[in-house]
Amino acid sequence: MNLNVWNTRKIPLSWLLLTRQPLRLFVAIAGICFAGILMFMQLGFRDGLFDTSVTVHKLFDADIVLISPRSKSSISMSGFPRRRLIQSMAHEDVIGTTPVNWTFVLWRNPKTLSTRSILALGFEPTDPLLTDKEFSSKAKSLTNPGRVLFDELSRDEFGPISKWFRQGRVVETEVAGKRVRVTGLVSLGPSFGADGNLITSRETFLKLLPNTPSGSIEIGLVRLRRDADSEKVAKSLQLSLPNDVKVLTTEEFIQFEKNYWRNSTSIGFIFTLGAAMGFVVGCVIVYQILYSDVSDHLAEYATLMAMGYQIRTLLGVVGREGILLSFMGYIPAYLSGQALYLLVRNSTKLPVVMTYQRASLVFSLILIMCMGSALVAMKRLVDADPAEIF
Amino acid sequence: MIDESSVEIDSLSHWYGKDSTRRQVLQSVSMKIEPGEVVLLTGPSGCGKTTLLTLIGTLRKIQEGHLSVFGEQLYGATRKTRQKIRKKIGMIFQGHNLLRCLTAEQNVQMGSDLLSDLSYKVRRDKAREWLRAVGLEHEMQKLPHDLSGGQKQRVAIARALAASPKLLLADEPTSALDSVTGREIVDLLKRLALEQACSVLMVTHDPRILDIADRIVKMEDGRLISSIE
Numbered sequence: 001m002n003l004n005v006w007n008t009r010k011i012p013l014s015w016l017l018l019t020r021q022p023l024r025l026f027v028a029i030a031g032i033c034f035a036g037i038l039m040f041m042q043l044g045f046r047d048g049l050f051d052t053s054v055t056v057h058k059l060f061d062a063d064i065v066l067i068s069p070r071s072k073s074s075i076s077m078s079g080f081p082r083r084r085l086i087q088s089m090a091h092e093d094v095i096g097t098t099p100v101n102w103t104f105v106l107w108r109n110p111k112t113l114s115t116r117s118i119l120a121l122g123f124e125p126t127d128p129l130l131t132d133k134e135f136s137s138k139a140k141s142l143t144n145p146g147r148v149l150f151d152e153l154s155r156d157e158f159g160p161i162s163k164w165f166r167q168g169r170v171v172e173t174e175v176a177g178k179r180v181r182v183t184g185l186v187s188l189g190p191s192f193g194a195d196g197n198l199i200t201s202r203e204t205f206l207k208l209l210p211n212t213p214s215g216s217i218e219i220g221l222v223r224l225r226r227d228a229d230s231e232k233v234a235k236s237l238q239l240s241l242p243n244d245v246k247v248l249t250t251e252e253f254i255q256f257e258k259n260y261w262r263n264s265t266s267i268g269f270i271f272t273l274g275a276a277m278g279f280v281v282g283c284v285i286v287y288q289i290l291y292s293d294v295s296d297h298l299a300e301y302a303t304l305m306a307m308g309y310q311i312r313t314l315l316g317v318v319g320r321e322g323i324l325l326s327f328m329g330y331i332p333a334y335l336s337g338q339a340l341y342l343l344v345r346n347s348t349k350l351p352v353v354m355t356y357q358r359a360s361l362v363f364s365l366i367l368i369m370c371m372g373s374a375l376v377a378m379k380r381l382v383d384a385d386p387a388e389i390f
Numbered sequence: 391m392i393d394e395s396s397v398e399i400d401s402l403s404h405w406y407g408k409d410s411t412r413r414q415v416l417q418s419v420s421m422k423i424e425p426g427e428v429v430l431l432t433g434p435s436g437c438g439k440t441t442l443l444t445l446i447g448t449l450r451k452i453q454e455g456h457l458s459v460f461g462e463q464l465y466g467a468t469r470k471t472r473q474k475i476r477k478k479i480g481m482i483f484q485g486h487n488l489l490r491c492l493t494a495e496q497n498v499q500m501g502s503d504l505l506s507d508l509s510y511k512v513r514r515d516k517a518r519e520w521l522r523a524v525g526l527e528h529e530m531q532k533l534p535h536d537l538s539g540g541q542k543q544r545v546a547i548a549r550a551l552a553a554s555p556k557l558l559l560a561d562e563p564t565s566a567l568d569s570v571t572g573r574e575i576v577d578l579l580k581r582l583a584l585e586q587a588c589s590v591l592m593v594t595h596d597p598r599i600l601d602i603a604d605r606i607v608k609m610e611d612g613r614l615i616s617s618i619e
Contacts, residue, residue, distance in 0.1 A: 006510065007509035007510050007511070008506065008509070008510070009510050010503045010510075011492065011496050011499050011500055011503060013489075013492075013500075016491045016492060016496070017491050020490075020491035020492075020533075021491070297489075297490075297491075299485075299487060300487065300488075300489045300490070303483070303487040303489070304489075304500065306447065306449060306476065306481050307476070307477075307481065307500070307501065307504065307549075307550075307553065308473060308476040308477035308478075308479075308504050308553070309504070310473055385449075386449045387444045387449040387450045389483060389485075389487060
């Protein structure tokens with residue numbers, strides 16, 4: 001079969017039509033590549049936004065998360081009674097819980113002395129909080145009052161905290177107008193909602209924010225037995241607990257946050273629109289290239305028809321040109337996308353990464369772009385009248 | 391097939407345009423071309439020579455009259471039938487109409503590629519053979535714009551013959567060439583056609599090449615006026 005295909009092959013007309021006009025091919029590839037990069041960047045920013053909105057959410061050591069039904073997103077969390085968490089312990093599959101306070105406070109940059117809003121998490125240092133194994137040893141330093149762990153991935157505007165800390169300096173600054181000392185660094189990562197994070201003990205948290213009702217928490221982490229079905233447990237907890245609390249699986253908790261950014265803000269729409277513009281620009285460029293290619297070679301196509309080539313064969317030539325263009329344009333677009341993602345990661349600290357889904361989505365869009373343009377360009381081919389060339 | 395004419399035309403008429411601008415270009419033309427015969431078609435320009443050629447080449451629809459090629463009736467023929475017949479007809483145009491992006495060898499192979507039951511290697515060897523036959527063994531890898539006018543026309547001939555046609559239609563193949571090259575080309579054409587037992591119908595204005603014909607047909611105002619053996 002393989003040999004047969006080799007034997008029946010013909011002159012690779014599509015390939016030769018494209019490659020024997022290097023300038024036009026270059027313009028076509030540059031156009032498709034540009035469109036591809038635009039789509040990669042827009043979709044990357046969009047997904048990055050949704051992903052970074054849950055950087056902290058993903059790190060919690062929990063199977064089920066309790067929140068207040070009034071909470072809309074990480075930037076507007078409401079409190080609910082801590083008792084609900086204790087009540088949930090009654091469920092046979094629940095093996096542990098961690099109450100967490102969550103709010104934004106003002107952090108003073110110890111170098112420039114300007115203040116900036118930072119996300120503060122408060123919890124009992126003896127409770128598990130993050131899945132990170134090293135975290136519990138760091139948490140021990142929080143038992144003294146006025147101590148905080150600073151997120152070393154926070155934006156630089158909070159000051160050179162991690163640098164100073166690593167140099168062995170005592171890093172002290174003001175949070176919510178009160179003096180605190182940094183006793184460790186953690187790696188959480190900034191999100192679109194929070195430029196930086198700090199973790200402190202519940203005791204310190206309540207000192208920083210004396211107006212917090214002592215029985216109130218913003219999120220409750222619930223850990224289940226290894227073999228428990230978290231969805232089932234979440235359902236039964238929701239039924240048994242009063243409705244002043246919402247029970248979510250960790251996955252639902254992540255989706256809850258993403259949905260906020262997706263639906264309640266125009267960000268998702270804007271970036272999708274940006275990607276759509278890239279698609280349209282690409283379509284126009286590929287269409288122009290293929291259309292003028294067919295127009296320029298109309299006499300030659302007509303000659304082939306006169307020689308006895310079927311119109312189907314010639315349409316196939318244009319179609320293959322479209323496929324070739326999409327591959328030749330996609331590869332540089334993919335590589336540039338990777339490079340630009342790296343640049344974005346380094347300069348904004350947003351975890352914009354190439355996912356398999358996005359890579360294949362952009363490829364499909366480029367393929368549709370090229371094949372659609374090829375289809376329209378084929379209309380021109382039908383105009384080729386072999387009788388005209390005599 | 392042996393005793394059948396390659397082309398049989400009976401009272402063929404053709405018009406261009408519609409309604410008031412309708413103009414008759416062929417008026418009841420009748421002729422026959424036997425296998426292996428070389429027929430030259432001459433006449434003033436605009437007398438319908440090229441129209442007749444395109445009708446025989448199945449590139450236009452027959453409006454009135456009978457025209458059969460290799461025994462196939464073309465009046466009302468389906469696209470598939472016409473396509474099939476077209477593969478057996480080699481065409482050489484006034485402009486060489488080579489594919490600019492292909493080398494001489496690839497251009498000729500576009501002809502032999504029509505013989506799809508042959509393997510790639512056989513088709514390529516056929517292309518090379520024909521280029522050798524037209525004396526271009528050293529220019530096989532050149533693109534058309536690196537070839538002279540005569541060389542291009544020779545590539546076009548090789549391409550037309552590479553599909554093993556049973557009928558060659560040529561429209562003023564020498565018009566763009568100087569007299570010496572033109573002579574070479576038609577001599578070559580005649581010799582190769584004879585070897586292939588291929589009929590030739592050639593439109594020409596060139597009085598210097600009339601001697602290669604088995605028969606010369608003159609046309610005027612859409613009518614055949616004389617036939618000289």
